[in-house]
Amino acid sequence: NAGVTQTPKFRILKIGQSMTLQCTQDMNHNYMYWYRQDPGMGLKLIYYSVGAGITDKGEVPNGYNVSRSTTEDFPLRLELAAPSQTSVYFCASSDRDYSYEQYFGPGTRLTVT
Amino acid sequence: AQSVTQPDIHITVSEGASLELRCNYSYGATPYLFWYVQSPGQGLQLLLKYFSGDTLVQGIKGFEAEFKRSQSSFNLRKPSVHWSDAAEYFCAVGVRSGGGADGLTFGKGTHLIIQP
Numbered sequence: 001n002a003g004v005t006q007t008p009k010f011r012i013l014k015i016g017q018s019m020t021l022q023c024t025q026d027m028n029h030n031y032m033y034w035y036r037q038d039p040g041m042g043l044k045l046i047y048y049s050v051g052a053g054i055t056d057k058g059e060v061p062n063g064y065n066v067s068r069s070t071t072e073d074f075p076l077r078l079e080l081a082a083p084s085q086t087s088v089y090f091c092a093s094s095d096r097d098y099s100y101e102q103y104f105g106p107g108t109r110l111t112v113t
Numbered sequence: 114a115q116s117v118t119q120p121d122i123h124i125t126v127s128e129g130a131s132l133e134l135r136c137n138y139s140y141g142a143t144p145y146l147f148w149y150v151q152s153p154g155q156g157l158q159l160l161l162k163y164f165s166g167d168t169l170v171q172g173i174k175g176f177e178a179e180f181k182r183s184q185s186s187f188n189l190r191k192p193s194v195h196w197s198d199a200a201e202y203f204c205a206v207g208v209r210s211g212g213g214a215d216g217l218t219f220g221k222g223t224h225l226i227i228q229p
Contacts, residue, residue, distance in 0.1 A: 004156075033216050035216070035219075040122070040221055040222070041221055042117075042203060042219035042220055042221040042222055043157075043203070043217075043219040044219075045216035045217075045218075048216050058216050059216075090156060090157065092157075100145050100162070100164065100207055101147070101159055101162060102147075102159075102217060103159075104149075104156040104157040104158075105156055106155060106156040107155075107156050
């Protein structure tokens with residue numbers, strides 16, 4: 001199993017551009033999450049999904065959108081990128097009904113200039 | 114809403130010495146608790162977790178943590194650190210109920226430095 005994979009690893013965006021961060025998991029987990037990590041701030045939840053077709057906002061959803069058309073994929077969309085969205089983004093998944101443990105991808109480092 | 118406090122931003126320990134990283138949480142009921150480790154440029158790896166039962170939990174890489182309900186704490190310990198333990202450590206709290214956000218709430222992290 002590859003676990004949770006994320007692409008790209010690095011990306012530089014100009015202000016106002018848009019992009020999609022990809023996240024895929026091969027563990028058949030129903031629950032998936034997007035976090036952002038800022039220096040010295042820990043991780044904050046952006047959006048989460050409890051299954052295909054179901055998504056909900058986390059603590060810091062503004063400026064982002066998500067969709068969940070399949071169990072495996074949970075892309076994060078940035079519209080009109082702003083410098084405040086410079087961060088490292090982590091996708092995670094869990095089989096919440098069984099273990100509650102979240103498995104994390106390697107992250108995407110995004111810089112908006 | 115729940116919160117997590119890791120009081121130490123940086124900790125420096127000599128190789129071979131013992132380690133304790135502190136974590137305090139705020140939550141109205143018994144949460145489920147995690148410690149994750151992050152090496153530079155990497156994702157987060159689970160060290161150990163507490164859901165219920167024995168309050169002393171064992172994890173990978175020789176780490177253990179003790180849940181103390183009376184102190185709302187979940188401190189991470191290791192009897193003898195190795196240079197490879199140098200990393201960022203995060204304590205996290207999860208909510209047991211099914212409603213609301215299912216994500217974890219993380220502390221700000223403790224950066225562990227190992228001196229030779």
